[in-house]
Amino acid sequence: MADRPKLTTTAGAPWPNNQDSISAGERGPLLMQDYQLIEKLAHQNRERIPERTVHAKGWGAHGVLKITGDISKYTKAKCLQPGAETPMLARFSTVAGELGAADHERDVRGFALKFYTEDGNWDLVGNNTPVFFVRDPIKFPDFIHTQKRHPRTHMRSPTAMWDFWSLSPESLHQVTILMSDRGLPISPMHMNGYGSHTYSFWNDAGERYWIKFHFKTQQGHKHYTNAEAEEIVGKTREGYQEALYNTIEGGDFPRWTMQVQIMPEADAEKTEYNPFDLTKVWPHADYPPIEVGYFELNKNPENYFAEIENAAFSPSNVVPGISWSPDKMLQARIFSYADAHRHRLGTHYESIPVNRPKCPVHHYHRDGEMNVYGGIISGNENAYYEPNSFSGAAEDRSAQEPPLRISGDATRYNHRTYDDYKQVRELFVNVLEDDEKVRLYGNIAGTWGDVPEVICERQLAEFKKVHPDYEAGVRAAWEKIKAEGGYKPNAAPVTDATPQITRGDAADGRPVTEAAE
Numbered sequence: 001m002a003d004r005p006k007l008t009t010t011a012g013a014p015w016p017n018n019q020d021s022i023s024a025g026e027r028g029p030l031l032m033q034d035y036q037l038i039e040k041l042a043h044q045n046r047e048r049i050p051e052r053t054v055h056a057k058g059w060g061a062h063g064v065l066k067i068t069g070d071i072s073k074y075t076k077a078k079c080l081q082p083g084a085e086t087p088m089l090a091r092f093s094t095v096a097g098e099l100g101a102a103d104h105e106r107d108v109r110g111f112a113l114k115f116y117t118e119d120g121n122w123d124l125v126g127n128n129t130p131v132f133f134v135r136d137p138i139k140f141p142d143f144i145h146t147q148k149r150h151p152r153t154h155m156r157s158p159t160a161m162w163d164f165w166s167l168s169p170e171s172l173h174q175v176t177i178l179m180s181d182r183g184l185p186i187s188p189m190h191m192n193g194y195g196s197h198t199y200s201f202w203n204d205a206g207e208r209y210w211i212k213f214h215f216k217t218q219q220g221h222k223h224y225t226n227a228e229a230e231e232i233v234g235k236t237r238e239g240y241q242e243a244l245y246n247t248i249e250g251g252d253f254p255r256w257t258m259q260v261q262i263m264p265e266a267d268a269e270k271t272e273y274n275p276f277d278l279t280k281v282w283p284h285a286d287y288p289p290i291e292v293g294y295f296e297l298n299k300n301p302e303n304y305f306a307e308i309e310n311a312a313f314s315p316s317n318v319v320p321g322i323s324w325s326p327d328k329m330l331q332a333r334i335f336s337y338a339d340a341h342r343h344r345l346g347t348h349y350e351s352i353p354v355n356r357p358k359c360p361v362h363h364y365h366r367d368g369e370m371n372v373y374g375g376i377i378s379g380n381e382n383a384y385y386e387p388n389s390f391s392g393a394a395e396d397r398s399a400q401e402p403p404l405r406i407s408g409d410a411t412r413y414n415h416r417t418y419d420d421y422k423q424v425r426e427l428f429v430n431v432l433e434d435d436e437k438v439r440l441y442g443n444i445a446g447t448w449g450d451v452p453e454v455i456c457e458r459q460l461a462e463f464k465k466v467h468p469d470y471e472a473g474v475r476a477a478w479e480k481i482k483a484e485g486g487y488k489p490n491a492a493p494v495t496d497a498t499p500q501i502t503r504g505d506a507a508d509g510r511p512v513t514e515a516a517e
Contacts, residue, residue, distance in 0.1 A: 009036060010043075049309070050344045051099045054144055055110040058093030059103075059188055059241045060308040061248055063297035065115055065258070071292055074209050074262055075201035077321030079117040080292065089114040089354065090297055091311055092128075092188040092240070096147035096156075103240035104229040106183045106443070108174070111193030111215065112313040113295070116358040119399075121350075123317040124213060125337065126196040128185065129178070132278045133171040136415045137332030143168075159451045159490050166459040169420040170279045172466060176424055179443040181223040181436055187243035189254040190222040197315070197330040198276050200323045201262070206402040210268055210275060210325060212261040212282055214289055219254055226443060245300055253298040259289035265405065273418070276327040280423055307354045312341040320399045326406050328415075346370030362393035424466045437473060445477035450490040 007015045015036055022034040030037065052058075067084045079086040093110035094101060109128040114121055134143055146160040165171045177183065185191035195213030202208045224232070232239050247254060261282050263275060273280045301307035314337035315330060324330055341349040346369030349355060362379050364386050378384060383392025432440065448456050456478065464471035481487050 010039065052093075052344065053340065054095055054147075055093040055112075056099045057097045057101045057103065058091050058110065058308060059244045060089060060091035060301065060311065061244060061297040062299040062301065062307075063088050063090060063253075063295055065293065065295040067293040069290065069292045071201075071260065071262075071290065072203075074203060074207075075321040076204050077117075077122075077201070077319055078119055079115055079122065079319065080321065087116045087358065088295060089116075089307070089311060090295070091308060091313065092244070095127075100237070102233040102237040104184065104224065104232045106178065106226065106229070108178060108183075109185065109188070109191060111191075112311075113193075113215075114311065114313055114317075114355075117319050118359050119319040120359055120361075121317045121355070121357045122319045122322060123313045123315065124195050125313045125315050125333070126194045126213070128191040128193055129174060129182070130194040130196055130212070130214075130281050131173045131177070132196060132329065133165070133174045134168065135170050135277050135279045135329060135418075137329050137336075139168070140329070140332070158447045158449070159455065162448070162451050162459055163455050166455055166462060169416065169462055169465075170418070172420055172424045172462060173279050173281075173427070176427060176440070176466075180432060180440050182221070183443070184224045184226070184229050186222045186224050187247075188240055189219045189244065189247060190217060192216050192221075193256060197278060197327045197333075198325040199330075200325050201260075202321060202323060202401050208265045208323075208402050208405075210263040210265065212287075214259040214261070215256040215295070216259060217254075217256055218294070225439065226446065244297075248297060248300050253296050255294050255296045257294050258292045260292055261287040261289055263287050268406065273423070276325055277418060278327060278329045279420065280418075306352075310345060310352050310354050312345060312349050312352070312355045314338045314341065320401070323401050326404065348372070364393070421465050428467050428470055437469075441473035441477040444474050445481055448478060448481070449486055450488055452489050452494045454494050 007018055009015055018036070021037045022031045023029060024031060032038070065079065065084075065086045065088050067080055067082055070082045072081055078084065091110070091112045093112070094103070094105060094107040095110065096107050097105055111126045111128050113124045115124070134140055143164060146157070146164045149155060150157045150160065165175055182191070193215035195211075199211045199213065200208050201211050236242065244254075261284070263282065268275050271282075271286075275282060314334075315324070316334045316338045318324065324334065345352060348365065348368060348370040350357075351370055351372050362377055364378055364384065366384060378386075378388075378392040380388075380390045380392050382388070382390040386392060386394075428437070460471050460475055460478075463474055478487070
C-alpha cells in the first residue's frame with residue numbers, strides 16, 4: 001500500500017475516506033458539506049459530451065507516416081518529402097450508428113487521419129469508399145436525416161433511405177459500393193481508405209496540381225456477408241474495437257500504402273467528367289496512382305475518451321504545399337467539421353492534447369471554452385491584437401498558396417446535368433464478379449422488407465439505367481423475398497408517387513422538371 005498514490009480531490013487535497021458519505025448519524029440525512037460526494041455525483045452527470053452527429057461510433061490508434069517515394073516536384077509539404085516521418089492518429093468509424101451501435105453493420109466507414117507535422121496539423125478526413133452519396137452539400141443534412149431515426153417511430157427507416165436514393169441518381173455509385181461486398185469489412189485493418197474529395201498540391205514554383213489520396217490496406221480486403229455479420233453482432237457489438245486493439249497490442253502493426261493520383265491544373269477543364277464531383281472517380285488509366293509511402297498504426301491510446309473521443313478532424317487543417325479544390329462538398333466540410341468540434345468540444349478544441357499541434361502555435365484567439373493554453377500564445381503578453389508594436393506573431397507570406405484559376409458566374413447550378421450512370425456501369429460490368437453481383441442483388445433486396453412498392457420500382461428503374469442485368473438481378477432477389485413472405489410494405493402512404501425532380505436546364509436557362517421515372 002505504501003507505493004500507491006494518495007487519493008485527492010480534483011483540487012489536489014488528500015481525501016481520507018472514499019467509501020462512506022458524511023451523515024447526521026447512522027440513520028440520519030446526508031450533509032451538504034460532503035464536498036467529495038457532491039463532486040463525484042456532479043462530475044458523473046457531466047462525464048458524457050455530445051456524440052458526433054455523424055461517425056459517432058469509432059475506433060482509433062496512433063502511428064507514423066513514412067515517405068518512401070518522391071513527389072517533391074508536385075508539393076512543398078515537408079511531411080511528404082522523401083524520407084520524412086510524421087507522427088499521426090487514425091480514427092475509423094461508421095456513419096449512421098450512434099455511439100452504442102454494433103460495429104459490424106453494413107455502412108460506409110469513416111477513415112480520418114491526423115498528421116502532426118512540423119508546420120502544423122494536417123487532417124485528411126475521408127471514407128473507405130472513393131465516392132459519396134451526394135455531390136452538393138445542400139443535400140447532405142437531408143441525406144443524414146435518412147440515416148438516422150424516424151422522428152415518430154424512433155427507428156431506422158429503410159423507406160427514408162431508398163426514397164432519398166431513388167430520387168437522387170447521383171447516389172447510385174456509392175449505393176452500389178455500399179451494397180457490394182466492400183460494404184461490410186471484417187475489421188478496420190481490412191479496408192482501404194480514400195481522401196474521397198479532390199485536394200490540391202502546390203510547389204515552390206507556384207504550380208498547382210489536383211490530387212486524389214488513396215490508402216491501400218496491406219492486410220488484404222476481407223469482408224463478411226450479412227449473415228456472418230449478424231452472427232458476430234449476436235456475440236459482440238465491439239468487434240472492430242476488439243480487432244484493432246488486440247492486433248496492435250499483440251505487436252502486429254497494420255499498414256496502409258499511401259498513393260496519390262495527380263492531375264495537372266489545366267486538365268480539370270478537359271475531362272468529360274467533373275473532377276471535383278464527389279460522386280465520381282478518376283480513371284486509373286488516365287491518372288495512374290503513384291506510390292508515396294505508407295502509414296503504420298503501432299500504439300493504442302492510453303485513454304480512449306481523451307485520445308479518440310476527443311479527437312477532432314477537419315478538412316480545414318492543411319499545411320503549406322497541400323490545399324483544397326472547388327469540390328463543393330469539400331468546401332462545405334471546411335466549415336462544418338470545425339464548427340461541429342466547436343459545438344461538441346468547445347471553442348478552443350484544438351488545445352485539447354490529442355488535437356494540439358506538436359509544433360509552436362501562435363495566434364490571437366482569446367477566452368472562451370477550453371482556453372487552457374497556459375502561456376502567451378501571441379508571443380508577447382502585450383500583443384493580444386494584430387497588428388501590434390510589441391513583437392507579436394506576424395504573418396508568414398511564404399505560406400501563401402497560388403490562386404485558384406477556376407472561375408464562373410455565381411448561381412445555383414443544376415448538379416443533375418451530369419451523367420450519373422456511366423461510372424456505375426463500368427463498376428458493375430468491369431469490376432464486380434458474378435458471385436459479387438449475386439450478393440449485391442440480395443443485399444439490396446434484403447433491405448426492402450417494408451419499403452413501399454412505388455419507391456422500390458423507382459429505384460429499380462434507376463438500376464436499369466445502369467444496366468438491364470442490374471435491375472433484373474435485384475428484381476429477382478426481391479421477388480424471391482416476396483414469395484417467401486418477407487415483404488410487408490410500410491403502411492405509411494406515399495403521398496406523391498411521381499415527385500418532381502430537376503433533370504436539366506432549358507435553352508433559356510430555366511430549370512426543367514419532370515416526373516421521376
